[in-house]
Amino acid sequence: MTAPAVTVDPASASGDLPGADAGSAVQTRALTKRFRSGQVAVDGIDLSVPRGAVYGFLGPNGSGKTTTIRMVLGLVRPTSGTSWLLGSPEPATVLSRVGALVEGPGFHPYLTGRANLLRLDAADATADPRTAARRASEALERVGLLAAEGKPYRQYSLGMKQRLGLAAALLRPRELLVLDEPTNGLDPQGTREVRLLIRELAQAGTTVLVSSHLLGEIEQVCTHLGIMSRGRLLLQGPRSVLDQRGVTRVMVTVAPGHVATAAGVLRVLGLDVSAEDHALNAELGALEPARIPAALVHAGVDVVGFEVRRPSLEQVFVDLTGEGFDVAR
Numbered sequence: 001m002t003a004p005a006v007t008v009d010p011a012s013a014s015g016d017l018p019g020a021d022a023g024s025a026v027q028t029r030a031l032t033k034r035f036r037s038g039q040v041a042v043d044g045i046d047l048s049v050p051r052g053a054v055y056g057f058l059g060p061n062g063s064g065k066t067t068t069i070r071m072v073l074g075l076v077r078p079t080s081g082t083s084w085l086l087g088s089p090e091p092a093t094v095l096s097r098v099g100a101l102v103e104g105p106g107f108h109p110y111l112t113g114r115a116n117l118l119r120l121d122a123a124d125a126t127a128d129p130r131t132a133a134r135r136a137s138e139a140l141e142r143v144g145l146l147a148a149e150g151k152p153y154r155q156y157s158l159g160m161k162q163r164l165g166l167a168a169a170l171l172r173p174r175e176l177l178v179l180d181e182p183t184n185g186l187d188p189q190g191t192r193e194v195r196l197l198i199r200e201l202a203q204a205g206t207t208v209l210v211s212s213h214l215l216g217e218i219e220q221v222c223t224h225l226g227i228m229s230r231g232r233l234l235l236q237g238p239r240s241v242l243d244q245r246g247v248t249r250v251m252v253t254v255a256p257g258h259v260a261t262a263a264g265v266l267r268v269l270g271l272d273v274s275a276e277d278h279a280l281n282a283e284l285g286a287l288e289p290a291r292i293p294a295a296l297v298h299a300g301v302d303v304v305g306f307e308v309r310r311p312s313l314e315q316v317f318v319d320l321t322g323e324g325f326d327v328a329r
């Protein structure tokens with residue numbers, strides 16, 4: 001079952017967009033890729049990555065994220081539809097302002113990590129060769145690879161290769177970073193470092209488009225989300241859109257003897273409460289959560305615990321698709 005696409009971004013929801021929206025770092029219009037095998041990997045998607053956003057591009061393995069990213073960067077030709085990168089319909093003209101980590105960057109197996117970076121930088125006509133050594137050192141340090149900079153690439157672990165790919169994307173200041181599954185092959189510590197790096201880069205003004213098939217991993221650093229399933233963009237918009245799509249619950253624990261009073265207070269606030277032992281549980285609805293403890297304390301209830309449980313991304317995905325978050329095909 002495929003749920004209808006839900007788009008909350010007014011720019012991409014508008015019927016006929018004449019060109020690029022100036023506020024978008026990446027934008028696509030009905031972007032579609034049908035492979036020769038007949039497989040429709042990307043099915044008419046309208047992506048909208050606002051400038052300054054950390055856009056989490058999420059979806060199970062095989063949902064079409066990499067193919068979308070490759071089309072946006074001009075590495076794969078779309079079957080139909082249009083895309084704009086930093087406002088340009090010609091990705092090649094703006095690529096020097098974009099750092100990309102996509103599958104299989106062209107690293108040389110017998111060169112060291114550092115030599116590989118310098119080789120890439122030398123091939124970039126817009127990079128200043130006089131500052132190459134310093135920039136390479138800074139990039140290697142940023143991704144935690146300085147200690148292994150002298151090892152040949154073929155001896156790198158998957159995580160080290162991934163870090164070198166990130167370093168290559170960071171060789172120059174970029175307006176936009178496109179990171180396809182940057183945490184692939186990284187251990188939990190490496191994953192945390194990538195999250196931190198994304199946060200730092202975003203704070204410095206870089207727009208980040210980051211894909212992941214692991215929902216929880218990237219979700220926490222994103223300001224915006226786009227959720228893919230079977231080639232379609234099911235949902236996109238600011239992070240807060242999730243809270244509107246699922247059910248938020250409140251859990252209140254009170255001291256013994258206070259349950260009946262607490263339940264009465266919650267009912268007056270309009271909540272449909274269920275109680276078990278000393279815990280009360282209700283759907284939050286449109287109520288401002290802070291009103292709950294305030295009202296309870298005002299009524300003399302001894303509140304032991306108060307928790308707002310927002311819907312998880314996984315739950316929203318399951319609600320939207322009727323499917324689990326695993327490989328679809």
Ligand SMILES: Nc1ncnc2c1ncn2[C@@H]1O[C@H](COP(=O)(O)OP(=O)(O)OP(=O)(O)O)[C@@H](O)[C@H]1O
Pocket residue numbers: 035036037039040041059060061062063064065066067068181212213329
């Ligand atoms: N060159 C190709 N020829 C035929 N089919 C392809 C090709 N590349 C990808 N596909 C198919 O297109 C679909 C989408 O693949 P894609 O790599 O874009 O997904 P993804 O969301 O990036 O997955 P992952 O998280 O595993 O990287 C998959 O079913 C895949 O098998």
